[in-house]
Amino acid sequence: MKLHLVDATYELFRAHHAPRPPVRGRDGMPLTAVAGLAWTLLALVRDEGATHVGCAHDRVIRSFRNDRWPGYKSELGVPPELLAQFPVAEEAITALGFVLWPMVEWEADDALATAAVRWANAPGVERILVCTPDKDLAQVVRDDRVVLRDRRRDITYDEAGVRAKWGVPPSAIPDYLALVGDAADGFPGIAGFGSKGAAALLRAFGTLEGIRDAAVGTWPGSVRGAARLAATLREHWPDALLFRDLATLRSDVPLGTPGGPDALRWQGADPEAWPAFCERWGLPGLLGRPHRWRPAG
Numbered sequence: 001m002k003l004h005l006v007d008a009t010y011e012l013f014r015a016h017h018a019p020r021p022p023v024r025g026r027d028g029m030p031l032t033a034v035a036g037l038a039w040t041l042l043a044l045v046r047d048e049g050a051t052h053v054g055c056a057h058d059r060v061i062r063s064f065r066n067d068r069w070p071g072y073k074s075e076l077g078v079p080p081e082l083l084a085q086f087p088v089a090e091e092a093i094t095a096l097g098f099v100l101w102p103m104v105e106w107e108a109d110d111a112l113a114t115a116a117v118r119w120a121n122a123p124g125v126e127r128i129l130v131c132t133p134d135k136d137l138a139q140v141v142r143d144d145r146v147v148l149r150d151r152r153r154d155i156t157y158d159e160a161g162v163r164a165k166w167g168v169p170p171s172a173i174p175d176y177l178a179l180v181g182d183a184a185d186g187f188p189g190i191a192g193f194g195s196k197g198a199a200a201l202l203r204a205f206g207t208l209e210g211i212r213d214a215a216v217g218t219w220p221g222s223v224r225g226a227a228r229l230a231a232t233l234r235e236h237w238p239d240a241l242l243f244r245d246l247a248t249l250r251s252d253v254p255l256g257t258p259g260g261p262d263a264l265r266w267q268g269a270d271p272e273a274w275p276a277f278c279e280r281w282g283l284p285g286l287l288g289r290p291h292r293w294r295p296a297g
Contacts, residue, residue, distance in 0.1 A: 001051060001052050001124055001126060001262070002050070002051065002052065002126055002127045003125060003127075003128045003261055003264060004044060004048075004050040004052065004053045004054075004129050004131055005054050005056065005112045005115050005116060005128065005129070005130045005131060006041065006053060006055045006056070006098075006131045006132075007056060007108055007109070007130075007132035007134060007137075008037065008041075008057040008089065008093060008108065009056070009057050009108045010108075010132050010134065012034070012036075012037050012057075012082070012085065012086070012089050013082070014040075014152065015035070015037050016033035016036070016082045016085075020032065020036065023035040023283070023285070024282075025282040027282070029282075030081040030084075031088065031281060033082055033085045034085050034089050034281075035285075035286060037089055037093070038096060038286055038289060039289065040151075041055070041093070041096060041098060042096070044151075048151075051266060052261060052262070052264035052265050052266065053098050053099065053264055053266050054098075054099045054101060054115055054257070054264045055093050055098050055101065056101045056103065056109070056111035057090055057093065057101070057103065057108055058086075058102075058107060059086065059087075059103060059104050060075070060086075060104055061073060061074055061075045062075065063105060063110075064105055064106065065107070065246050068242065069186070069242065069243075069246055071186045071187065072185060072246065073184065073185050074186075088281060091277055094270075095270050095274045095276070095277040096269045096270070096290065097267060097269050097270050097274075098266060099257055099264050101115070101255050101256070103253070106250060106253045109132075109134060109137060109249050110249050110253045111255060112130055112132070112137060112140070113140050113249035113250065114250065115128075116128050116130055117140065117251040118251075119260070119261045120145060120146050122260060122261050123260075124260075124262070125261050127144070127145055127146075128145065128146045128147070129147055129149040129156070130146065130147070130149060131151055132148070132149075132150070133148075133150040133152065134184070135177070135182075136173070136182070136185070136247060138157065138165075138173045139171065139173035139174055139247075139248070140170065140251075141161075141162050141170040142170070143158065143159050144158040147161075148161075148162070166195075166199065167195070167196070168199050168203060172202045172206070173247070174244045174247040174248040175207055175208050175244055177189070178190070178208060178240050178241075178243035178244035179201075179208070179240070179243075180194065180195050180198050187246055187247075190232060190236050190239065190240055191236075192225065192228065192229050192232050196222070197222070197224070197229070200220045201220065201223060204218075204219070204220050208233075208241070211233065212230075212234065212237065216230050267294045267295065268290065268292035268293045268295070269290035269292065269293055269294060270293075271294060271296070274287070274290060275287060
């Protein structure tokens with residue numbers, strides 16, 4: 001079997017910002033993001049042949065990482081009409097019959113990493129596709145067995161693809177992000193380190209510690225200003241370690257999904273919950289969207 005692990009928070013944001021006609025529910029509530037999320041999940045099983053699907057969602061945007069770094073991503077700047085759709089999105093996911101992992105203390109990315117690590121070598125699992133373009137998740141890629149799937153661009157990154165895209169192996173992604181920063185997550189990296197230089201240093205020395213301990217004279221010639229960068233890294237070493245920790249996904253968060261990977265098998269939309277959901281939120285246009293219904297009982 002193949003497991004599709006979906007970043008539902010990303011899909012919700014993507015649907016909200018997509019150039020599509022607005023969808024409004026009861027009392028005129030904006031529900032374009034929820035409708036788009038439902039459409040893309042159903043397209044995953046209808047058009048892309050997914051059979052086993054797990055959806056990770058940020059119930060709240062803040063996580064334990066906000067306690068570590070004040071500037072880490074939060075709900076600030078997120079449109080209120082999008083935030084209001086977060087709980088509706090979770091209701092839609094479960095009514096459609098998909099397994100949902102709602103995160104509060106941790107992030108959706110941590111749930112995806114946990115599921116990927118948990119089932120990477122499970123009997124019967126041929127491949128795990130982590131459905132998100134988020135480069136954080138590149139760290140869980142393993143050979144051709146656990147891959148990063150960007151559905152919007154129709155690109156799949158295996159281990160060779162990660163190396164080609166970011167210039168480092170999956171295991172070095174947290175070190176890479178520690179140096180170059182991650183604007184989406186709200187931490188800046190270390191001043192002066194660009195993507196090409198950081199990748200070259202990590203290819204040469206493997207880790208932040210390897211870069212710090214290497215003599216400047218042994219740094220790759222493609223890295224300009226080696227002495228200055230080495231001094232900057234030493235000066236901001238605590239920040240580099242903190243940023244790497246922020247970028248390192250947790251792989252042991254509780255998912256609340258009992259059993260093995262077959263628990264992710266999609267059997268169809270709930271024939272009672274989905275019509276009730278559409279009625280409650282005033283979305284009659286979504287009622288007939290599911291192409292399969294879960295058998296009674």
